[in-house]
Amino acid sequence: MRDYVITTDNNADLPDSYYKEHGVGCVYLSYSMDGKHYTHENFLPVEEFYAKMRAGSLPTTAQVNPEDARKLFEPYLKEEKDIIHIAFSSGLSGTYNSCRIAAQELMEEYPERSVVVVDSLAASLGQGLLVYLAQKMKEDGEDMETVARWAEEHRKNIVHLFTVDDLNHLYRGGRVTKTTAVLGGMLNIKPVLHVDDEGKLVPLGKVRGRKKSLLELVSLMDKKIGSYAGSCDTIFISHGDCREEAEFLSEKVKEKYHIKTEIINHVGATIGAHSGPGTMALFFVGDVR
Numbered sequence: 001m002r003d004y005v006i007t008t009d010n011n012a013d014l015p016d017s018y019y020k021e022h023g024v025g026c027v028y029l030s031y032s033m034d035g036k037h038y039t040h041e042n043f044l045p046v047e048e049f050y051a052k053m054r055a056g057s058l059p060t061t062a063q064v065n066p067e068d069a070r071k072l073f074e075p076y077l078k079e080e081k082d083i084i085h086i087a088f089s090s091g092l093s094g095t096y097n098s099c100r101i102a103a104q105e106l107m108e109e110y111p112e113r114s115v116v117v118v119d120s121l122a123a124s125l126g127q128g129l130l131v132y133l134a135q136k137m138k139e140d141g142e143d144m145e146t147v148a149r150w151a152e153e154h155r156k157n158i159v160h161l162f163t164v165d166d167l168n169h170l171y172r173g174g175r176v177t178k179t180t181a182v183l184g185g186m187l188n189i190k191p192v193l194h195v196d197d198e199g200k201l202v203p204l205g206k207v208r209g210r211k212k213s214l215l216e217l218v219s220l221m222d223k224k225i226g227s228y229a230g231s232c233d234t235i236f237i238s239h240g241d242c243r244e245e246a247e248f249l250s251e252k253v254k255e256k257y258h259i260k261t262e263i264i265n266h267v268g269a270t271i272g273a274h275s276g277p278g279t280m281a282l283f284f285v286g287d288v289r
Helices: 016-022 044-053 066-078 094-107 124-139 144-157 167-172 178-186 210-224 226-231 245-254 269-275
Strands: 004-009 025-029 031-033 035-039 060-062 080-086 117-120 158-163 191-193 200-209 232-237 260-265 278-284
Touching: 004 066, 016 117, 016 124, 025 066, 031 260, 044 269, 060 269, 066 080, 066 094, 066 278, 080 094, 080 124, 080 144, 094 117, 117 124, 117 144, 124 144, 124 167, 124 232, 124 278, 144 158, 144 278, 158 210, 191 210, 191 260, 200 210, 210 278, 232 245
Parallel strands: 004 025, 004 080, 080 117, 232 260
Antiparallel strands: 031 035, 031 060, 158 191, 158 278, 191 200, 232 278
């Protein structure tokens, strides 16, 4: 069986320790804040990043370009390894297309090698969950073609459910209107959103109050998990610097499902720049998004 690796980008929001322990490669989107540009070499501690946002800083982000992707891919090709790259949703960024361009160029230069770029149609630990499950298959001995095909066929089974604490960040990104953001803030309205089959952020509903919005995520999980309910043993939760509430959400899920594997991690800066502090997201495998 040909040797291969799985790679992704930092919008998968997996812990750094996961990449190191499992040999998963990662290319990094960057961001700018308060007149300074941050790359992986000098990212702010995530708590400091969110503290700055709470104080009024408005970060912007930059997608991966083909040269960035090439720098990730080429060393593996030189080691005679093929690559499955699971990219951030094409519905939210041009990063997938940049990786696809780099892969095509490199396969012309290394015709004996293969680089498969999968559009995850996912974000944050939803993308991370797809990476995790694909890597698990790899470690269980599945070949590259089987894993790549599985990722393509099951990416829409990765359910994303999330809420935000401040609608103004979604307004800045064009996800809600200014009127919605202002009224939502005044009335304590919390939106509940998901990532649809095209990999785009879509509203599902709204509730009044923070606690109700967290409980609504669990309620929607019950509706979307479908035939996977009996085998649901893995959930991922990402949060915008609100760990205690993430633990609360975790406990509510565990009251209903027998969870064996769980990752709770921050929403990283390049997604958090658009969703803001207080974001809460729940990810699992279900019948439909």
